[in-house]
Amino acid sequence: MALSEFQLIDRVFAARAAARADVSLGIGDDAALLSVPAGMELAVAIDGLHAGIHFPEDTDPKAIGHKALAVNLSDLAAMGADPAWATLFLSLPHPDETFASHFADGFFSLAERFGVALVGGDTVRGPLCAVVQAHGFVPAGEALRRSGARPGDGIYVTGTLGDAGAGLGVVQGRLDIAAPDGDFLRNRLDYPEARLRTGRALRGVASAAIDVSDGILSDLGHILSQSGVGGRIEIGCLPRSEVLLRTLPEPDGINLALSAGDDYELCFTVAADHEPRLQSLAEGLECPITRIGRIESESGLRLIGPDGRIYACDGSGYDHFKGTDNGRDDGDH
Numbered sequence: 003m004a005l006s007e008f009q010l011i012d013r014v015f016a017a018r019a020a021a022r023a024d025v026s027l028g029i030g031d032d033a034a035l036l037s038v039p040a041g042m043e044l045a046v047a048i049d050g051l052h053a054g055i056h057f058p059e060d061t062d063p064k065a066i067g068h069k070a071l072a073v074n075l076s077d078l079a080a081m082g083a084d085p086a087w088a089t090l091f092l093s094l095p096h097p098d099e100t101f102a103s104h105f106a107d108g109f110f111s112l113a114e115r116f117g118v119a120l121v122g123g124d125t126v127r128g129p130l131c132a133v134v135q136a137h138g139f140v141p142a143g144e145a146l147r148r149s150g151a152r153p154g155d156g157i158y159v160t161g162t163l164g165d166a167g168a169g170l171g172v173v174q175g176r177l178d179i180a181a182p183d184g185d186f187l188r189n190r191l192d193y194p195e196a197r198l199r200t201g202r203a204l205r206g207v208a209s210a211a212i213d214v215s216d217g218i219l220s221d222l223g224h225i226l227s228q229s230g231v232g233g234r235i236e237i238g239c240l241p242r243s244e245v246l247l248r249t250l251p252e253p254d255g256i257n258l259a260l261s262a263g264d265d266y267e268l269c270f271t272v273a274a275d276h277e278p279r280l281q282s283l284a285e286g287l288e289c290p291i292t293r294i295g296r297i298e299s300e301s302g303l304r305l306i307g308p309d310g311r312i313y314a315c316d317g318s319g320y321d322h323f324k325g326t327d328n329g330r331d332d333g334d335h
């Protein structure tokens with residue numbers, strides 16, 4: 003059913019926004035009024051998703067709502083911040099309550115899990131697009147930055163890499179992987195998990211962190227350049243899901259794990275002194291963590307194959323995607 007902008011905001015968004023003690027005024031006025039607790043810094047991240055660029059056109063609206071928030075919570079996780087508030091810019095071709103309420107189901111079920119309050123936004127008519135700004139708190143001086151990696155630090159990732167990229171291949175018909183494996187991969191593309199618990203646990207442990215939105219080669223590259231260091235990755239250590247291992251022959255699975263985006267795992271570095279502490283934390287985390295390499299003083303990233311030799315990878319990603327704009331047209335998140 004078509005609704006006015008105000009009915010849509012009231013019925014779909016204001017009605018479901020969570021209350022928080024640090025929100026003096028939420029949805030409904032010209033601006034929200036919010037309080038940052040003493041001793042905390044405010045971490046702010048914004049990321050938008052455009053139909054056909056950041057998600058396939060036929061994506062379930064519930065998944066779009068989830069992912070629009072999840073990619074921003076992932077940025078907060080990579081800073082070691084605890085999420086608190088979100089604002090939402092939603093552009094819809096039609097003021098369609100069915101679409102908006104499914105979008106809201108995905109958005110709010112994730113928001114509720116992490117105690118995030120939606121405190122404002124803007125709703126307009128236009129091409130389908132959702133932009134979320136997420137706000138979180140981190141104790142002053144303790145945020146995880148990209149710039150802190152030092153030679154000798156271990157390089158780690160959470161979870162598994164390459165699943166979301168394979169999911170995109172399935173959606174676009176470039177990979178023929180039947181259910182249930184194809185569904186698992188698509189689910190990894192549509193419903194990324196922000197590694198908030200891990201990010202928080204890494205305060206005081208990790209020397210640098212980033213979330214893997216554009217592929218580990220690209221995202222680890224940001225840590226290396228901002229830290230002024232280089233590093234090596236042991237290709238054989240890259241964590242891959244059982245599904246990816248059994249459905250994609252080499253070297254495609256490895257290349258996806260290196261270069262495909264949308265996994266939203268965390269990549270972080272830990273000084274050798276802190277590695278025993280990391281091991282003792284690992285059991286309490288929401289997903290496994292794997293050491294994939296080490297930071298070195300020599301600049302550049304060296305990929306080491308299982309035979310101990312340099313692994314040749316052109317860094318531009320998965321061969322199946324060549325000539326098809328790499329499967330996505332934007333390149334960046």
Ligand code: ADP
Pocket residue numbers: 011015016028029030031032033089090091092120121122123124125
């Ligand atoms: P203004 O014109 O003053 O920006 P709007 O009419 O756009 O106000 O929005 C009315 C209220 O609804 C504001 O508090 C705004 O933050 C909120 N709002 C609008 N769209 C959304 C949305 N998609 N999600 C959450 N809050 C929204």
Ligand code: MG
Pocket residue numbers: 123124125
């Ligand atoms: Mg407005």
